[in-house]
Amino acid sequence: MGEENVPSSIVQFAQLDSLLNLGRANSLWPMTFGLACCAIEMMCTGGSRYDISRFGAEVFRPSPRQSDVMIVAGTINKKLELAVKTLYDQMPEPKWVIAMGNCAISGGPFKVKENYNVVEGADKLFPVDVYIPGCPPRPEALLEGIMTLEEKITGKRRWPRVHPG
């Protein structure tokens, strides 16, 4: 199931690919791309209480060349649109996108009829893999988002899924 989002390579073995995907899933290096309020929740997730390093994702790389996943944490507006697309292009190929917060999913509180400046959703610019609703989403929601991304990459869920109620 985790094949289609990782483009094909020259040498392909089923076993080898699943091993590689296991490695990729457990060492997702996010790019520091905090735009607004969700960036503070992302920092709290990096803190010691919610501890994103349990999932191998605590290495926040500033440069797109060394990051695997772009966590769009905040609002993209028309002046920033070209910069966001440039950063997405500059990321090396096995790359994923997490749209964190309502602004990145659909423009959130700024999706109104008087909207002249906000891009309504990150998926208008590039394919998004995981959506995390919330304004801002709690750090646990971001951790769940990373677990969902790991499930998407490796095809199986390593952490038990907690059903509410």
Next chain:
Amino acid sequence: MDILEKTQVALAGLFPESALSVSPEEEGGQDVPPRESGVLVTNFAKHGSHLDVLCRPDQVVFVAQIMDREGYFLEAISGVDWLDQQQFEVLYDYNRLGGEHCRVMVRTRVPRNEPMVPTISAIFPAADWHERETFDFYGVHFQDHPNLIRILLPEDADFHPLRKDFMP
């Protein structure tokens, strides 16, 4: 004499003909108190400013020089779009940085079709960005401003969003 009277005396020099009147508590039902230029003492508890100065656009620089001499600092410049009166209003907020407290609001009105206001960025560099933002949102042109380009919207935007008749 406290700072309030000192400022009033300094400002009164600009508006010799208007009498110094205390703003009537009940402002009546009309939209905004229409009066020609002059200094008005307002109730701080209700309006948040001690003095309300209405002046012509060309007097803005003189008022700024007086304020600078009196030791005020420019807190904010805001634009108001009075659509039904076909006028823009540029609103300067002056305040004191420490010491006695006195807040002055200076208002000036310009016609909506060609809004021209002289810049005060030479006196208060803080005005540089505020004027660019008012130009960006309303299209009020500030004469001989060093670098009057948009500050918040993309450079190639061709609309002024905060005008009342703007809808994307």
Next chain:
Amino acid sequence: MDQVVLTNIIYVTIFLIGALLFGFGPIIIVHLLSPSSHNRQTAGRAGQLIECGMEPIGSAWIRFGIIYYLYALIFLAFDVDVLFLFPVAVAYNSPELGLQDFYEILLFVAILSLAIVYAWRKGVFTWEKKTYLHQ
């Protein structure tokens, strides 16, 4: 070409091949295993230099101040200095290295560190605020 020399040569060549493999191996593996198709482009700027998402303005090939060249020189001096200290380090604990040899090495390092004293006095290491004339 007696037996001992031959085995030594074999050892050295094995070591050499191992080093080369260690060097170029990852590059080859990555080329084989990493995804090869880069079709997910939105603005076609995959090759652009990284500058915080912005288009780099102008080129960076300009005439730099001489001060950075002095840094390079000081580094070079001490790099070569370390190069000479390697054989000394190897023979350091052998008995015939007397006190007199130690002083020679000390002298050698001292002469080189004169370069730093010279650079210090020329003000290479002081970075205080500058003011600029704007046209």
Next chain:
Amino acid sequence: MTVPIHLRHDETFVLNLGPQHPATHGVLRVKLTMDGEYIVKAEPVLGYIHRMHEKLAEGGTFAQFMPNTARMDYLHALAFNHGWALVVEKAAGIEVPERAEYIRVITVELNRIASHLLWWAAFLLDLGGFTPLLYAFDDREKIIDLLERVTGSRLTYCYMRFGGVYNDIDDEFITGTRDFIKRLRGRMPRLYHDLVTHNIILIKRIKDIGIISPEQCRRYGATGPVARGSGINYDIRKNEPYSVYPEFDFDIPVFDEGDSMARYMVRMHEMEQSLRIIEQALDKLPDGPVMGKAPKVLKPEAGYYYSAVETARGSLGHRLVCDGGKNPYKLKLRSPTFSNLSLYGEVAEGMLLADALAFMGSLDLVIPEIDR
């Protein structure tokens, strides 16, 4: 001062300290014209997170704008709520009961400490130290738990209503706050001051860096810790007292050096002063209703209204123009960081790039508050 240097065009190159940069903590772009390591001209470019707050204010009613206030400066969101509530209560003439005023002061001061803690973590992250972030976030999570009990959200609070607050604080909140005060007072001297403030590396990095003169502060309209770091004794809680601040005795830390170290010390002392305010507010907390009576649909009298509130970054002003309708006719948000940043171009000229970043960290910028 060294002799001014004249540079030809081909001796400088332009560097984008762009929207996506770890030191800008958001999407501020500074266009730097560089001469080697030195900055010839620094020009901040704004607008990369402009979210139309003032247009939204004109579109909705007074109450509908309350959630927006928290999304401008999300680090000190309760002060923005407080500012918006104050200006509308002034315009519509709504009374706020005594207990609600006390609860407002307690929650605003707790939020101020949380904002300073996050500034402290981010500032030291810029200078290369990662561990302080873990200490600061450990304490900050305590405050967020307390505020979450009362307001329901972690960061973007919508807690204040016109005429009072949303719900009352309970005893567990009070005991939790007292424990937090004891805990932070215990940790502050050892963890924050001995390990970091007296650390020679930090002193070397921010002493005598980015010196702002009081006259520059006045001409650029800088307020808050930036002005108090340059010897200007201006704090709205003392100079233009609002709410119940006159009933507490606390002092305003003012340092005269004007460098980044002074601004750092102002914020560290402000945290202790906030603890004092909270303690006194908890002791004198009256009981009674937390919500005054306010009309369902507000139609304030036509006119010009202004309210100023002291946030962690400076004086936040709400310039409100009402035309008697149920929507604000015009709302201008005077954001403190907008003015604090406007002096960056003048002060950062001739600085080293590394010092310019330390200087930017000492200004404590929150970019969505600049771009609104």
